[in-house]
Amino acid sequence: xxxxxxxxxxxxxxxTISLVILSVGMIVASGRLAKQxxxxxxxxxxxxxxxxxxxLSLTPNQFDTDDLQDIANxxxxxxxxxxxVRIWKLQDGNFTQTASSDDSLSxxxxxxxxxxxxxxxxxxxxxRQIESSDGDLLLRVYSPVVVEKQVVGAVEVIEKLDAxxxxxxxxxxxMLWILVVTVALMAAAFYVLFQKLIxxxxxxxxxxxxxxxxxxxxxxxxxxxxxDEFGLLSxxxxxxxxxxxxxxxxxxxxNELLQKRVVEATAELRQKNxxxxxxxxxxLRTTRVMSAMERLAAAGQTAAQFAHEVGTPxxxxxGHTQLLQSSLAAGPGDRKRLKIIADQIxxxxxxxxxxxxxxxxxxxxxxxxxxxxLLRKTIAAMEPTIADHKVILSATFSGxxxxxxxxxxxxxxxxxxxxxxxxDATPTGGGLKISTSATxxxxxxxxxxxxxxxxxxxxxxIFQPLFTTKERGRGTGLGLYVVKQILxxxxxxxxxxxxxxxxxxFRLYFSxx
Numbered sequence: 312x313x314x315x316x317x318x319x320x321x322x323x324x325x326x327t328i329s330l331v332i333l334s335v336g337m338i339v340a341s342g343r344l345a346k347q348x349x350x351x352x353x354x355x356x357x358x359x360x361x362x363x364x365x366x367l368s369l370t371p372n373q374f375d376t377d378d379l380q381d382i383a384n385x386x387x388x389x390x391x392x393x394x395x396v397r398i399w400k401l402q403d404g405n406f407t408q409t410a411s412s413d414d415s416l417s418x419x420x421x422x423x424x425x426x427x428x429x430x431x432x433x434x435x436x437x438x439r440q441i442e443s444s445d446g447d448l449l450l451r452v453y454s455p456v457v458v459e460k461q462v463v464g465a466v467e468v469i470e471k472l473d474a475x476x477x478x479x480x481x482x483x484x485x486m487l488w489i490l491v492v493t494v495a496l497m498a499a500a501f502y503v504l505f506q507k508l509i510x511x512x513x514x515x516x517x518x519x520x521x522x523x524x525x526x527x528x529x530x531x532x533x534x535x536x537x538x539d540e541f542g543l544l545s546x547x548x549x550x551x552x553x554x555x556x557x558x559x560x561x562x563x564x565x566n567e568l569l570q571k572r573v574v575e576a577t578a579e580l581r582q583k584n585x586x587x588x589x590x591x592x593x594x595l596r597t598t599r600v601m602s603a604m605e606r607l608a609a610a611g612q613t614a615a616q617f618a619h620e621v622g623t624p625x626x627x628x629x630g631h632t633q634l635l636q637s638s639l640a641a642g643p644g645d646r647k648r649l650k651i652i653a654d655q656i657x658x659x660x661x662x663x664x665x666x667x668x669x670x671x672x673x674x675x676x677x678x679x680x681x682x683x684x685l686l687r688k689t690i691a692a693m694e695p696t697i698a699d700h701k702v703i704l705s706a707t708f709s710g711x712x713x714x715x716x717x718x719x720x721x722x723x724x725x726x727x728x729x730x731x732x733x734x735d736a737t738p739t740g741g742g743l744k745i746s747t748s749a750t751x752x753x754x755x756x757x758x759x760x761x762x763x764x765x766x767x768x769x770x771x772x773i774f775q776p777l778f779t780t781k782e783r784g785r786g787t788g789l790g791l792y793v794v795k796q797i798l799x800x801x802x803x804x805x806x807x808x809x810x811x812x813x814x815x816x817f818r819l820y821f822s823x824x
Contacts, residue, residue, distance in 0.1 A: 396467070
C-alpha cells in the first residue's frame with residue numbers, strides 16, 4: 312500500500328488538532344455562558360422579589376385591597392420565564408396566600424423551614440431549585456415584607472430556568488457550522504502552503520538525489536535564490552555534486568597511475584600487499600567499532616544516570632505546578648508548594664554540578680542529619696504524587712532518634728527512590744508504611760509497601776546497574792543501584808524482604824558512631 316504524502320498527513324494532523332481544540336473551547340465557552348445566564352436569571356428573580364417586598368413594606372394597606380392580584384399579574388408578565396408570583400400574609404404565625412398570578416399552585420403552602428426563616432424579620436431570601444410536574448426546572452425566591460421591624464407577609468417569585476445542557480446545546484448548534492467551515496479553510500490553506508513551500512522543493516531534491524544514486528553525477532538543482540533552509544539545501548547539494556565530480560576525476564587519474572605501478576610490481580608483492588591491505592581495513596573497522604561501542608556505553612550510562620537523577624525532582628515540580636494551576640487563589644498551601652518547587656530546582660542544579668565535577672560517588676559534606684526531619688521533608692515533597700496514585704501513607708517516627716553523619720541531599724535521593732519504587736509497585740493504590748527506630752548504635756528506617764512484591768530471582772538482581780522490571784521508558788535500572796552506592800558511601804546497609812503478590816520491605820541501617 313502506497314503511503315500517504317507528507318503534506319497530506321500533516322494537513323490531516325493539523326485539522327484534527329484544530330478540530331479538537333476548537334470543539335473543546337466551544338463546549339467550555341457554551342457551558343460557561345449557560346451557567347452565567349442561569350445565574351443572571353436567579354439574580355433578577357431575587358431582585359424582583361426583594362423590590363416587590365420593599366414596595367409592599369412602604370404601602371402595607373395594600374394587603375387588604377384587591378390591588379394585590381393586579382400587582383402579582385403585572386410582575387408575573389414582566390418577563391417570559393416568570394412562572395408565578397404569589398403574595399402571602401402572616402396571620403397567627405402562618406402565611407396565608409392573598410394573591411397569585413397562577414391558580415395551579417393555589418394549594419401549596421410555605422413549608423415550616425421557610426416560614427421560620429421569614430418570620431425572624433431579617434432581610435434575607437430563601438432560594439430553592441425544584442423540578443415542576445412538567446419537568447421544568449423552577450427557582451423559588453422568598454422575600455419577607457417588613458413593616459416597622461415586624462414581618463407582616465412575604466413575596467414569592469417562581470422563575471422557570473432553562474437547563475444548562477439545553478442552553479449549551481442551543482448556542483453550540485449555532486457555532487457548529489462556524490467550526491466546520493473554519494477547520495475546512497485551515498486544512499485547505501495548510502495543504503496548499505505545505506505543498507508549495509515544502510513538498511515541492513523536497514520532491515525536486517529527492518529526484519536529483521535519485522539521479523545521483525544511479526550514477527548520473529552531472530545532475531544539479533536549479534539555482535535557488537531563497538534564503539530559507541530549502542534554498543541553502545539546494546545550493547549545498549549543487550556544491551556537493553561539484554566536489555564529488557572533481558574527486559571522481561582525481562580518483563580515476565590516481566587509479567590509472569596505480570594500475571601502472573601494480574603491473575610493474577611482482578605477483579608476490581601484489582599478494583602480500585593485498586593481504587596487508589585487507590588486514591589493515593579489518594583492523595581499522597574493528598578499532599572503530601570498539602571505540603564507538605565504548606563511547607556509546609559510557610554516554611548511555613551517563614545519560615541514564617543523569618535522567619534518573621534529574622527526573623524525580625522534575626516530576627515533583629510538575630505535580631506541584633499542576634496543583635497551583637488548578638488553584639484559583641494563592642494561600643498558605645500554595646506558598647508551601649512554591650517553596651518546595653524552589654528547593655527541588657536547587658537540588659537539580661546541585662546534582663548536575665556534581666555529575667560534571669566528578670566521575671564517581673563520594674560524599675561532599677558530612678554533617679549531623681536528623682533522619683525524622685529529612686523523612687518529613689521528603690514526604691511533603693512527595694505528597695501530590697502519593698495522593699495522585701491513591702497510596703495510603705502511614706508514618707511512625709521514633710522520638711528519641713539520634714542524628715547520623717552524612718549528606719542530607721544524597722540521603723533524600725535515597726528516600727525519593729524508595730518512595731517511587733513503592734508507588735510503582737502499587738499502580739492501582741495501596742498502603743505504604745514508613746517507620747524509624749533506634750537499635751543499639753544503629754538507626755533503622757523501614758519502607759513497607761503492599762504492592763506486587765518480587766520473586767527471589769528478581770530480588771537478587773535489583774541492585775545491579777541497568778536492571779529493571781519496569782516498562783520501557785519508565786525505568787532506567789539505576790534507581791536502586793544509586794541507592795546502594797549512596798548507602799555504601801555512608802557506611803549504611805540495606806536489606807530487602809519481598810514476596811510476590813504480598814509486598815516488599817526495605818530496611819536501612821545507619822551507624823550513629
